[in-house]
Ligand SMILES: NC(=O)c1ccc[n+]([C@@H]2O[C@H](COP(=O)([O-])OP(=O)(O)OC[C@H]3O[C@@H](n4cnc5c(N)ncnc54)[C@H](O)[C@@H]3O)[C@@H](O)[C@H]2O)c1
């Protein structure tokens with residue numbers, strides 16, 4: 001499509017009442033790519049629990065409240081339709097399929113960027129928070145920071161890899177667990193969780209114990225978990241994990257839920273030398289990790305690390321795993337009009353896997 005064929009207006013879903021679950025479709029003016037930017041015609045966006053955190057202003061760590069009119073979303077896939085000035089040397093071109101992830105643009109010069117941790121850029125722009133996100137038909141992006149989508153990978157299936165996929169891939173690389181080790185995944189049936197089970201069990205070869213509500217049992221086991229523990233069916237999940245691990249506990253725990261209760265006893269699942277990887281972002285009033293007492297940490301040589309999405313290199317690697325079919329998102333597709341209902345379902349913990357919005 002040449003730029004002359006582009007419509008003057010297009011559709012976006014915005015948060016019209018931040019602090020509550022409410023979205024509205026608006027018509028926006030077609031933006032013009034500036035120097036170094038590309039304009040992308042998005043076809044799909046995944047819906048991540050972090051979008052809900054931003055919409056509800058639910059995170060204590062958010063520096064500023066989300067404003068009404070914010071276009072959310074950070075798992076976008078579409079085609080480049082226009083290149084801005086000064087993009088002659090860009091590695092992408094018009095017609096190419098690319099992805100947008102949580103970090104929409106980076107400074108390239110801060111300590112995090114220089115260390116290859118661009119997802120933690122000190123002055124990065126976040127897609128869907130003070131930067132228009134992917135719940136819209138067109139979006140601007142720096143030409144050099146889009147993620148190419150491999151040929152043969154369906155756009156709807158690719159979208160959730162741009163946040164859920166890369167986040168769990170990166171978190172597992174930080175888990176310090178080897179093939180054959182036990183890994184507990186909290187929130188194993190969610191958007192991040194079901195992909196984490198797949199990466200952990202299939203790509204790395206961990207022995208996965210998935211924990212979630214019993215309604216998620218099928219998706220967790222079919223994603224490759226060796227065992228499933230339903231939090232609503234098991235009085236003492238820590239004791240259940242000990243029993244499944246010869247009384248010793250797991251080598252690593254991934255916390256992939258915003259639920260404070262999951263964090264509270266996350267350290268209790270660990271064996272000597274084990275590591276908790278914090279990924280889920282607690283909402284409202286976080287509670288302390290119960291056993292994170294210095295004495296327990298010392299006696300069992302435990303570690304707690306945090307993990308923010310993943311680098312651009314990890315995003316490319318993640319999409320390769322998806323293109324080869326090692327991991328695959330389980331998703332259902334909804335229209336833009338359905339976003340409010342999707343967030344309501346998400347808040348009630350009813351979504352297994354991911355919901356992807358068809359933006360056409
Ligand atoms: N650190 C990062 O870079 C990063 C990136 C993406 C998402 N996140 C965060 O990760 C979390 C998960 O995101 P998602 O999109 O997968 O959410 P989701 O809503 O799709 O999945 C969360 C899952 O947790 C389950 N759950 C709820 N309470 C639980 C409990 N007590 N124990 C075990 N499981 C429980 C739910 O049933 C659900 O299956 C959110 O907090 C999100 O903001 C962090």
Ligand SMILES: [Zn+2]
Nearest residue numbers: 048050163164
């Ligand atoms: Zn996300």
Ligand SMILES: [Zn+2]
Nearest residue numbers: 107110113121
């Ligand atoms: Zn930076």
